Amino acid sequence: MAKVEVKKPIVDEISASIKDAQSVVLVDYRGLTVEQDTQLRKNLREAGIIYKVYKNTFMNFAFKGTQFEGLTPYLEGPSAVAISADDATAPARVLSEFAKTADKLEIKAGVVEGNVYDAKGMATIASIPSRDVLLSKLLGSLQSPVTNFARVMNQLAEKGGAAACANVEAAPAE
Numbered sequence: 349m350a351k352v353e354v355k356k357p358i359v360d361e362i363s364a365s366i367k368d369a370q371s372v373v374l375v376d377y378r379g380l381t382v383e384q385d386t387q388l389r390k391n392l393r394e395a396g397i398i399y400k401v402y403k404n405t406f407m408n409f410a411f412k413g414t415q416f417e418g419l420t421p422y423l424e425g426p427s428a429v430a431i432s433a434d435d436a437t438a439p440a441r442v443l444s445e446f447a448k449t450a451d452k453l454e455i456k457a458g459v460v461e462g463n464v465y466d467a468k469g470m471a472t473i474a475s476i477p478s479r480d481v482l483l484s485k486l487l488g489s490l491q492s493p494v495t496n497f498a499r500v501m502n503q504l505a506e507k508g509g510a511a512a513c514a515n516v517e518a519a520p521a522e
Contacts, residue, residue, distance in 0.1 A: 366411070370432055372431050397442060419457055
């Protein structure tokens with residue numbers, strides 16, 4: 349069997365994974381213990397992130413002609429790739445959080461929604477809360493004025509404020 353026939357399915361697998369991806373992050377995993385690597389994979393899997401180690405040449409071929417082509421200069425040394433199709437900031441968040449306990453894990457670069465970021469940029473992306481957290485904060489801020497208005501109206505009703513307001517309006521002006 350020719351070498352191309354062996355390599356093509358792997359490149360196709362990577363291409364299929366990144367096809368609908370919102371973000372792709374490259375990491376250098378050198379120096380991680382087996383326990384750390386197992387824990388990292390578990391954390392990423394729970395967040396719905398695909399994490400695999402591929403040869404750089406395979407990733408290079410898969411990235412060609414896509415929005416992830418900007419990652420090509422970072423494909424040096426051992427590289428693993430974290431791919432998320434749902435939450436654009438999830439890979440950066442999970443990897444950065446894990447890197448706090450495993451100092452050997454190094455984020456090389458990433459692409460988030462079509463923009464290429466280096467390691468510092470990915471650290472900034474990691475500080476952004478998830479979409480669900482942002483939506484819940486927005487909903488809370490939208491709900492707060494309505495809740496406060498209902499509370500004020502309830503207090504007025506309890507004090508007989510509606511009747512008092514009606515009496516003021518009914519009184520003739522002098």
